[in-house]
Amino acid sequence: MKIHFLLWLFLLFVNGVSGVETDVAESVSVIVGDSVTLHTGVTQIQRDDVLQWRFGEDLIARITSESGKITVLVTANEKFKDRLKLNDQTGDLKIRNIKTTDSGLYKFETTGTRGLKTFDVNGVTDTVSDGVKVVSMMERDSVVLNTGVTKIQRGDQITWRFIEKDTLVAKIDTTAGIFSTYDHILDGRFKDRLQLNHQTGSLTIINVRPNTSGHYEVNITMSGSSYTTHKTFSVIAIDGESMLSVMEGKVVTLRTNLTEIQRDDILLWRFEHGDSDIAKINPKDKIFSVFDGADGIFKDRLELDHQTGSLTISNTRTEDTGFYHLDITSSRRTILKRIILSVFHSGLSSAAATGIRVTVVAVVLLAIVAALVYCYRKAINYRPANETVDAETEACRVSGVQSDLSRVTQGYSGYQRPEIIQPRKQGTRRQSSNP
Missing domain, CATH: 2.60.40.10 (Immunoglobulins)
Incomplete structure (x- = not known):
């Protein structure tokens, strides 16, 4: 009898630990102007579920599921006016354009359990952030959009989206070994124009054009965290002469x-x-x-x-x-x-000078490309082990012609590496x- 009682206590302890999360607040720091999503850990809302979010003691959002119908309610709290969004599948809460007054405790509750998850959100002041970072540049310039991450760790996930078309353009998932850009999308407008920094997750857009102008959002989920931070950039290409x-x-x-x-x-x-x-x-x-x-x-x-x-x-x-x-x-x-x-x-007149300049630049570029192609072909030709390499071929190899050829053939893209x-x-x- 004593053994059965002890076994019952053990099962009660295990169920209590595994079934209900402890009400320990997870610290969340967000730059003022950025956004954050607080994750519930729920994969799918079940029938008759009730999920709700509180800021302090105030109810700010609720989801109910009755007879298979899901009802989403976001309170008309002036404090969060038009800045709250609920995921109707998971109950995740997104807070847009964080303000210092948004700092405090956020509690997620579900049917039968109070304080299932608690987040201690702290809005960190950054005078250069105002929600959407506007980046204006001339057409054909390039831009690097920074994540603010110093070094990506194992388990981190970063995605970049082109908001105008709601399209994924880049993704990093260190656990799965994914470091990818998707430049084949949207009729190929991003072809050869996207680069990811594997250390910070920052995105480079090369040779910006009107069809690649717009809003870009980066979503950052750090390893072991239950929240995702969001940064938004507005990239504007201005027509002008370079x-x-x-x-x-x-x-x-x-x-x-x-x-x-x-x-x-x-x-x-x-x-x-x-x-x-x-x-x-x-x-x-x-x-x-x-x-x-x-x-x-x-x-x-x-x-x-x-x-x-x-x-x-x-x-x-x-x-x-x-x-x-x-x-x-x-x-x-x-x-x-x-x-x-x-x-x-x-x-010389300005028009004549312009004509000469364009001609000279074109001739120089063609000459460089021709020389590099010649060197490249010569460098990659098969050579038996006992064959002597002539000085001309060796010079091509040493100069790294593949890199030079790639750089020159970009023409006037305006791109230069961040380095x-x-x-x-x-x-x-x-x-x-x-x-």
Whole structure:
């Protein structure tokens, strides 16, 4: 009899532990302006179930299932006006555009059990976040949308969606070993234009066009957590010219298209000739600097606009002709711009200079591509083990022609890898005189 009693107590203990979750609050930190989904752990609502959510003691949402009919009720609480959404299959609660006043305890209750799950939500203030991060850029520029994750851990899940078409464009599931972009969707508009950072989950959109402009949402579920955070980005492509012509000796301004630099922005201007940094802005550290460039080519001729980050070149010279790259980096996004500048002699008209510039650029690109194709074919040809490699073929192999060919054939996509933010030759550093 004693044995049966002890067995009954043991089963009661096991059922109690496995059937009801303890009311220990799970801590949830969300940046103000972002969104969060609190998961119930319910896979499917059953007949006659009643599921409800409370904020403190106030009822804010309820789902009932009677005779197979599911009824969803979200209370008309002014505090959460139009910001709550219930999943009618699982009871998960999504809170959009988190505010500091949303901080507090959220309790999920289901039939017969109170306090089944409790979340302690804390809205963390971030002055650069306002719910939807707007990213404006010129067509053909590229952008990196940042997750805010420092390093992905095993068990983490990240998905990116193009909201306008409610379409999955990228997914990371570390447990399943999935690191995928889906660029074949939507008539191929994303073909070869999406890249995932495997360390942070950030998404790069290359060569942005009007049909890839719109809202993007990233959903982040960390390993072992019962909630998902959401960030939304509005990517806007502005029609404009990224090729400029100027008469030698005149002044030209390379524009960022920013109305005002934000405190956490970092801007870096580079000139492709000499692969050198020519200007840098870091408002947080009070850095507004211009550099002379390789061989002092820009000495005393550069000026920064401290409000917009635009770069002005005075007394232009023909050797200023070339590609100028701009990286605009912040905690939420990185914009990668490329501007082609042509400086022509005073004896040529702007139209004539433009024609010459386009012709020269086209000829140079064709020549480079032809040379790389020749090297590539020569490099991949089968070679017996005892055959001597001639110097020309070895040079092709060493130079990494596959990478170069891929980069050149992108044409004017405007894409540069995020790694270009790394320091380069700067020449002489000078503080910009612009107030």
